[in-house]
Amino acid sequence: MSGVQFAENRGRTVVDQDAALLRGLFVDGRWRKPAAGKTRIIACPADGKQVAEVAECTDADAAAAVASARRAFDGGGWPGTSEKERGQVLLRTAELLERDKALYARAEALDTGKRYVEAEYDIDDIAACFRYYGGIAGTDAGRVIDTGVPGSISRVVYVPVGVCGLITPWNYPLLQASWKVAPALLAGNTFVLKPSELTPSTSILLMETLLEAGLPAGVANLVTGTGPDVGAVLSESADVDLVSFTGGLATGINVMKSAATTVKRVALELGGKNPNIVFADAHREAALDNALTAVFLHSGQVCSAGTRLLVEESIHDGFVAELVRRAQDIRLGGPFDELAQTGPLISAAHRDKVHAFVQAGIDEGASLLCGGYIPDAGVLSVGSYYPPTILDGCHTSMKAVQDESFGPVLTVETFSTEEEAIMLANDTAYGLAGAVWTQDGSRAQRVAGALRHGTVWINDYHPYVPQAEWGGFGKSGNGRELGLQGLAEYRETKHIWQNINPKPSHWFEPPQAGVQQ
Ligand code: TXE
Numbered sequence: 001m002s003g004v005q006f007a008e009n010r011g012r013t014v015v016d017q018d019a020a021l022l023r024g025l026f027v028d029g030r031w032r033k034p035a036a037g038k039t040r041i042i043a044c045p046a047d048g049k050q051v052a053e054v055a056e057c058t059d060a061d062a063a064a065a066v067a068s069a070r071r072a073f074d075g076g077g078w079p080g081t082s083e084k085e086r087g088q089v090l091l092r093t094a095e096l097l098e099r100d101k102a103l104y105a106r107a108e109a110l111d112t113g114k115r116y117v118e119a120e121y122d123i124d125d126i127a128a129c130f131r132y133y134g135g136i137a138g139t140d141a142g143r144v145i146d147t148g149v150p151g152s153i154s155r156v157v158y159v160p161v162g163v164c165g166l167i168t169p170w171n172y173p174l175l176q177a178s179w180k181v182a183p184a185l186l187a188g189n190t191f192v193l194k195p196s197e198l199t200p201s202t203s204i205l206l207m208e209t210l211l212e213a214g215l216p217a218g219v220a221n222l223v224t225g226t227g228p229d230v231g232a233v234l235s236e237s238a239d240v241d242l243v244s245f246t247g248g249l250a251t252g253i254n255v256m257k258s259a260a261t262t263v264k265r266v267a268l269e270l271g272g273k274n275p276n277i278v279f280a281d282a283h284r285e286a287a288l289d290n291a292l293t294a295v296f297l298h299s300g301q302v303c304s305a306g307t308r309l310l311v312e313e314s315i316h317d318g319f320v321a322e323l324v325r326r327a328q329d330i331r332l333g334g335p336f337d338e339l340a341q342t343g344p345l346i347s348a349a350h351r352d353k354v355h356a357f358v359q360a361g362i363d364e365g366a367s368l369l370c371g372g373y374i375p376d377a378g379v380l381s382v383g384s385y386y387p388p389t390i391l392d393g394c395h396t397s398m399k400a401v402q403d404e405s406f407g408p409v410l411t412v413e414t415f416s417t418e419e420e421a422i423m424l425a426n427d428t429a430y431g432l433a434g435a436v437w438t439q440d441g442s443r444a445q446r447v448a449g450a451l452r453h454g455t456v457w458i459n460d461y462h463p464y465v466p467q468a469e470w471g472g473f474g475k476s477g478n479g480r481e482l483g484l485q486g487l488a489e490y491r492e493t494k495h496i497w498q499n500i501n502p503k504p505s506h507w508f509e510p511p512q513a514g515v516q517q
Contacts, residue, residue: 024055024200024224026207027068029217035060040197040224045113045344046334046383052111054200057225062192062233065221069163069190070239072218079160079188086186087137092213093182094130097123100209107201108174109335113344113383114298116335125466126178132466133182133487140484151501158491160188161265162241165234167227167255168203169247170196170346171301171406176246176269177203179470179481184244185215187490192221192240194231196247198346200224227251235259244489245269246303249404249475267479267489269303271404272432272472275425276306276461277415277447280315282437286459288319291410292326294435294461296388299332299342300354300408303476304433306461308394308401310424313414320392320412324369327388327410332380344383345407351384354407358389361400366391366411396427404430418443422450431473435461454480 022039025032038056043049055061072078078086097104104126105119112119145154166180173195184191195203203222210220223230235243235258242265245255252270259266276294278287294306311319333340345351351374358372371389375381386407394401394411401411415421425434425447435457436447448456454472455464464470469483479489 022053022055023204023207024222025057025061025065026204026220026222027061027065027218028071028221029211032061032064034058034225035064042111042198042201044110044335044383045346045348047379048382052107052201054204054224056197057223057230059229059233061225062194062223062230063237065192065223066163066165066233066237066239068218068221069192072216073160073163073190075218077216078190078219081188082138083186083188084138086188087134089210089214090130090134090137090182090186093209094127094134096209096213097127097130100205101127104174104202104205107205108199111173111199111201112170112346113335115333115337115340115343118298118343119335122172122175126174129175129178129466129482130182132482133186136484136487137186145495147497151499153498153500155496157494157496158187159494161490161492162189163239164189164191164490165237165240165243166191166193167231167234167243167245167247168193168195170199171298171303173199174202174206177206179486180244180246181206181210181220183481183487184490185219187487189242189490190219190221192223192234194223194225194227194234197224197226231255232258235264236261238262240264242267242490244479244481247271248406252477265489267481268477269471269479269481270430270475270477271303271406272305272430272453272476273308273402273404273428274304274306274430274432274453275308275310275428275434275451277310277421277425277434277436278312278315278319279418279421279436279438279440279443280312281439283439283459284315284319287437288322288326290435290437290461291323292330292388295410296327296330296342296408297462299345299386301346301406302462304455304462306433306435307405307410308425308428309410309412310415310421311412312421313416316412316414320369320390323410324390327390328370330388332385332387334379334383342408344385346384348384350406351386354386354405354409357400357403357405357407358391358409361391361394361398361409361411364398364400365393366398366400367393371408396424402428418447422447426450426452429475432471432476433457435459 040056042052109119142157244267246269371387433455469480471480
């Protein structure tokens, strides 16, 4: 069985016959069999059932994909097109994603276990990302400099970085890929995409969509497999000029270290431990409702999840009691369970890690208010589910507050003053996102200004737009995705100077006697 058989239904012929039912290695615009001939079964975390069988590539396959991207870049075809032309390919990609939304959403939901409707929202966001970058094509051709030197013309222009290695995680598989692929293509780069080995299906589909949108063969390449086997080739290879990685902190550090030997450009998005600050004067219902979505959306598998509730002491008891009541009512279920409000964790191994994190928090002195167990009966015991969990009585000295669980786990801290709230919120090695809830507009601005986090919401949580930069301070990573800076990551800046009246400068002519030098 092949879960990626859904691509067959579109009747296109970009597939080699012998590789027709086995996708994963996409090189020179064609699907190839992996050198070692191995495959991997992709299972839905909601019920463990097989949804796809894909190529399990090795380092030789990754090297072939890099070579393809290198040839496509050095050949000059794609980097030599105008940005407007490249923007057209992105706009067409957005249209095709919308045409094939059901196909993509189904694949994403089955790979991740997330609700189908959430996968549909993801596809909308992915199309919006391609449309944004397609839409800004040709709007910034660089700068002309007034040098002050007569007879000189000086321009600052942008050129593509080269071959990009794009490594993505399993929580928002194609969304994270689109934040890299769209700006990389607009800037004129070629790339090798390495999706998480757990969720490759939508990245596989994207290769065919990009070809259909008019992307030349060899510009987009895909290699499926594990991080150590194929991801590491992208960070190490001298033929890769840039590596952009989204994933865990430990892996990000490894990627940065191995990229250092070739001094390639590195962009990292490594998650966060994000404070959600609720003052006593906050709009209570909005703050309660959003505190739940902040942390329990996608069962907490969100880098910007509001996993740290900082609540003003005076409202702590009533606010947290109501939060617990609502958290216990959240219904878990699979992608097509219409009553489900959130889904499983990505794997049983990850669920066990989250459970151990909760147990360690209790051992550190936190009070477990709800959740904190692995379902052992009924349908939930078949998938890798974990219930919404709240730990009270926490403080920043605890690992439960400092470390990312990447699961549905909320820690609760209290504060009494604005200064204390800011101090606690910034007492983290991460710095991706945070929120402040208050009806005092001046305080909202003061706190938002003081937070050392890449995105700050005031009286809201989670919204983002492709026009605005996304990324973190501290160990949340470096560089930015989305927005204009998300495009700048994929451009080299070059200064071109022209002398329109060339003549000797006489710099090294022998000094003449009597003439002061
Ligand atoms: O991610 P990894 P994992 C966090 C979260 C989670 C933790 C570990 O806290 O519990 O990371 O998750 C590839 N060279 N986030 O282990 O390992 C890997 O194949 C090159 C936050 O699943 O970081 C996958 O494609 N690549 C996060 C990608 O890196 C390597 C989203 C991410 O996997 C590699 C997911 C190597 N040596 C997890 N080793 C976010 N920021 O949104 C692995 N990979």
